[in-house]
Amino acid sequence: MSKLAFVFPGQGAQYVGMGKDIVENFEIANKIFEQASEAIGYDMKKMCFEGPEEELKKTENTQPAILTTCIAIAKVLEEKGITPDISAGLSLGEYASLVMANVMDFKDAVLLVKKRGKYMQEAVPLGVGTMAAILGMEREDLEKALEKAKEFGIVEAANFNSPGQIVISGEVSAVEKACEFTKEMGAKKAVVLPVSAPFHCSMLVPAGEKLALELENVKINDFKIPVIANVNADYYKEKTEVKDLLVKQVSHSVLWEDSVIKMLEAGVDTFIEIGPGKSLSGFIKKINRKLKKEISIYNVENIETLEKLLSNF
The missing domain is CATH 3.30.70.250 (Malonyl-CoA ACP transacylase, ACP-binding)
Structure with missing residues (x-):
């Protein structure tokens, strides 16, 4: 039986202008950007659409900006009747998966990743x-x-x-x-x-400890769809695992290749990369070379790529 996966990119995929034409054409996407601005206290549209690039590249701005763009586009797909059977994201992208699985409220998640970015940046002095x-x-x-x-x-x-x-x-x-x-x-x-920092290694343990304190205030709901965690490339079994695995994720390896293999073995034959860039699409193609499964891969980051996807569904 065919399955559809939503996959979400991590830090580094950002660019000035991301999400702009989607927001201008879909009220649901506009609402997500407005919710983000309200949660974090600055104009998310201005940050994503105008930059400047130097500001967007700051880790504490990059993380909420990418998450907002991903969720805005994913909500448009949902409105069009395209919903995933399973989801995974690379590093920061895991938060988008958890929002789409209804595990975390978007406004909680966007504020959380802003703080996550800040803590990750502060954990190691620049140049070390x-x-x-x-x-x-x-x-x-x-x-x-x-x-x-x-x-x-x-x-x-x-x-x-x-x-x-x-x-x-x-x-x-x-x-x-x-x-x-x-x-x-x-x-x-x-x-x-x-x-600007050595992400996903033991030097970031202090960032994980600060994130753990923030997570104490975040409500975790039951999973609406299965999500694969970066830390162990396995499904979250219980909602009680979420906080612990997100804390570990900051200072542990991201097992993206293993996560994609898990989805392929579960029968996923359509992947939609949602958000800026298409690096995950490239990774999935390479990972599938060994397994040689018949798969379709799409990326949706603007109106043009959205229309291309919709013409196939």
Whole structure:
């Protein structure tokens, strides 16, 4: 039996102008942006549609901006009768999945991710940590390179995005050494990323602790649809797991490749990437090369891509 999944991107997908034409054409999307502005205390439309880019790139602005754009577009799809059987999101995108599953109220979620962004940014002083993308290397070989690099400081696998694309995170000197070692061991490329903090590694444990305190005030509801968690690439079993797994997610690896495999094995044959960019669509294509399933992948980020999707449904 065919299944449909909504998938949501993480930080880095943002761009000035995202969501603008959707909001101008759909009142439900406009309402989501207004709710976001009310919850966080500044004009979300201005932030997303006008920037400036430097402001939008600040982690505490990026996270609520992407979440708002994703939910605005997802609500339009819902209004058009397109609803998911299952959902997952990459890092920040997991919050969009939880909102769509009715587990978290949108206004609670948008304020929460603003604080999450702030805590993640503050956890490590600027210039102390970084991240790098390692291309064309198997997990087992990468682990060996990381073990060697750990002599120079903290360095860990942060994101398992797709076969041959893994992001590492940690202290600058250790990440740079890991890049050297991975290239020596046959990686096609090792590229230090222009990020402001070493996300999804143990250096962000303090951010998770602050997030835990914020989560105490957030109401968690029953799941309307299954959602896959980044931390273990498995379905949330109970609503009581939500807070603990979201806290862990800040400082643990994002198991995106494993999460997509879980959806493919569950019979998902249509993926809709909702929100800015289409990096997840690329990852899903690469992940499916091994499984060779018959799948359709769409991304919806503006009127043009929305119309393309609707013409197929």
